[in-house]
Amino acid sequence: MGEKPWRCGDTRHYDIPKNGDGWQKCNEMVEKHDNEMCDAWRDEVDKLLIFAGLFSGVVTAFTTQSYQWLAEQSADSSARLLSFIATQVANSTNPLPPSLAIPEFAVTQAQIRINVVWFLSCTVSLTTVLVGILCLQWLREFQRDAAVPHKEAVALRQMRYKGLTKWHVPGILSILPLLLQLSLVLFFIGLLDLLWSLNTPMAACVSAVVGMVMLFLIATTALPALQQASISDKHLRVPxxxxxxxxxxxxxxVGRWLCYLPLRSYLLLKKQLRAILPYLHEHLRDNSWLAYDKRWRKVRDAENLSWIDPPTIRDFDDIVHGLYWINKTFAHSVEAIFPVYHSLAELDIPAAAATVSECYRKRGDVIRLLNRSSFKALMDDQSSRNEMQNRDIIAAYYLKLYQDRHLVLKTGYVETVIRILNTQDVAMPFDDWLSEILRDLAWDCLPAPSVTTGAVAQLNTNEITIQTLLCVKLLVTRDRLGLEDVTLSWALLSQLLTPNDSEQLNHGHMKFVGGLFEAFEVWLSQGTETYRWERVKVCMEGMIRLFSSSIDIAALDAVCPVQMAKAAGLVRALDVHMSWLGGTAAVLKRKRHEWDKTYEVGEWDSFVSRFEGIEGGDG
Structure with missing residues (x-):
């Protein structure tokens, strides 16, 4: 009946559903998220480009006419001269009318203003097109399929995603509509003013805007290469x-090849060429941005960076932050918890621990912060634990986050906590977590149930109940359980042996009960004498409830003599402790809770007499 205690390293009985490769599921989730995100950006940019193109054509039609105001037109001068000649031929004695005199060419301030804003409007609109095309190129590289294993794909995507956000690509994309709006505003200003001319001030304004646009284009073109050349972190662990x-x-x-020969000559003079040459050649082998990204990932995960010996690859920040991002983004769905849980099991211990620690980082939640502190303390002190024990601690802390939200995780969480407590002497909070498990299992014995019916249904199996009581047996002898925990343990034992208040004990579960009786007998003599009466009263009430008057003690002794002998020993020990505490009446009249059942002295004496004929009962 599953009476062998669960321990770390054993085959799991209630493992978390896997449903395929965990890393594949994680990669599919991030791909779906990124596709939706990038498709939305592309759709917006495409619409902006269409509008910007049409709008630029409208502005161009106006500027085609307005720029003519900025310089003298030969057609106007010719018309005036022809009119003057015709007048002179007709009447050479008449003076030149003032209206036919050719005025000196001049440009008004209104003509200058309207050309400035219209040309600026056209420039900003075309800038939107340029930046939009650049953004589409960046998004294409961000989503380029690397054809690598799913775990590496998650890490590669996280490296790209972090760079995308830290270098403000989403912000640049959000500026594009603002640029178009600015272009429209400028156009309307010029349209209202209605006069401009081309001159030095106007040219300077437009040139400044064009210069800034070109500077942006040059900067975004050069920055990847400049970052590679100037980065000081040899592990490349920067956005x-x-x-x-x-x-x-x-x-x-081009920059790489231009710098290669001078750098090679310098290293040759410094006698460092043998050590650095493999690194340089690795740079030169990059034939695309994808190869560049893969090399970055390899360096970021390298524990040692000797360019002579092959690097030792470990799971570092990219995979940790990638899993944490997946967990934070999709944890509302239990279908996301499953692959993250199984992916944690495949990470290096330090990386898995760092991921779980990040999951507990939440401002304002004191309980989560305390659990995070206890988890870090446990993982920092690993001298007495093997890998399987550490794996179970990581799994327990991760499942603890969601076992109340997703009830399907609860049995796996309970099993993991029990495995840990049965295997090693760990500090808090595992004792507290066992207390919560006892409350969940013995929920109908509490004034206010601590969990919902669905959670109870998940846990209400004889195997889990037996394993929990076996864990109680281990911890109660070490005096690590509180009085309330022992009370719930007795209630749980009663539920197991006499389900639905049956008048017969379940003989099939009696095999492991004798050890519990012995453990409770040891527990009676532990702790301070001032509150020993509470321990005595809890065990006394538990025994009376378990062996009710309807139970035939003699018949039970014939079937389970070993277990009943240990039960009789516990009854005798309780009777002795009552004598030390001032007698049975003095103990029975005390109450720990208002819902405690009151027993009479005669009831206890009658109960003790039922065990007198059992071996060990008179000892």
């Missing part, structure tokens, strides 16, 4: 620049 485009790749390759 990667995401401004990847065909022009930035061309700049990177």
């Amino acid at each position: 990667q620049c995401p401004f990847k485009s065909p022009q930035s790749w061309l700049f990177y390759r």
Whole structure:
């Protein structure tokens, strides 16, 4: 009946459903998220580009006319001269009318203003198109399929995603509509003013805007290469620049080859060429941004970076933050908890511990912060534990976060806590978690049930009840359980042996009960003498409830003599302790809770007499 205690390393009985490879499921979730995110951005950029193109055509139609105000037109001068000649031929004695005199060419302030804002409007609109195209290029590189294992794909995506956010690509995308709005405003200002001309001030304004746009283009083209050249962290554990485009790749390759020969000569003079040359060649082998990303990932996960010996690869920040991001984003669905749980089991112990620790980071939640502190303390002190024990501690802390929200996780959580307590002497909070488990299992014995009916149904199996009581047996002899825990343990034992208040004990579960009787007998003599009466009263009430008057003690002794002998020993020990505490009446009249049942002295004496004929009962 599952009476062998569960321990770390044993085959699990209530494992979390796997439903395929955990890393594959995680990768599918992030791909779905990224596809939806990037598709939304692309859709917005495509619409903006269409509008910007049409709007630029409208502005161009106006500027085609307005720029003519900025310089003298030869057609106007010719018309005036022809009119003057015709007048002179007709009447050479008449003076030149003032209206036919050719005025000196001049540009008004209104003509200058309208051309400035219209040309700025056209420039900003075309800038929107340029930046939008760059953003589409960056998104394409962000989503490029690397054709690597799913675990590596999650880490690679996290590296790219962190670079995308740290280098403000979402912010740049959000600026595009603002640029178009600014272009419209400028156009309407010029339309209302209605006069401009081309001159030095106007040219300077437009040139400044164009210069800034070109500076932005040049900067985003050069920054990936400049970051690679100037980065001081040899492990490359910094947000990667995401401004990847065909022009930035061309700049990177040209700069790489231009710097290669001088750097090779310098290292040759310094006699460091043998150590650094493999690193340089690895740079030169990059043939795309995808290869560049893979090399970054390899370096970021390398524990040692000797360019002569192969690096030792470990799970570092990218995979930790990737799993944490998946958990934070999708934990509302239990279908996301399953793959994250199984992926944690495949990570290195330090990486898995770091991921779970991040999951407990929540401001304002004191309980979670305390659990995070206890978890870090446990993982920092690993001298007395093997890998399987550490794996179970990580699993227990992770399942603890969601076992109340997703009831399907509860049995796996309970099993993990019991395995840990049966295997090693761990500090809090595992004792407190066992107390919660006891309350959940013995919920109908409490004034206010601590869990819902659904959770009770998940836990209400004889195997889990037996394993919990076996764990109680171990801990009660070490005096690590509180009085309330022992009370619930007696109630749980009664539920197991006499389900639905049956008048017969379940003989099939009596095999392991004798050990509990012995453990409770040891527990009676532990603790301070001042409150020993409470322990005596709890065990006395538990025995009377378990062996009710309807139970035939003699018949039970014939079937389970060993267990009944230990029960008789506990009854005798209780009677002795009552004598030490001032007699049976003195103990029975005390009450720990208002819902305690009151027993009479005669009831206890009658109960003791039922065990007198059992071996060990007179000892």
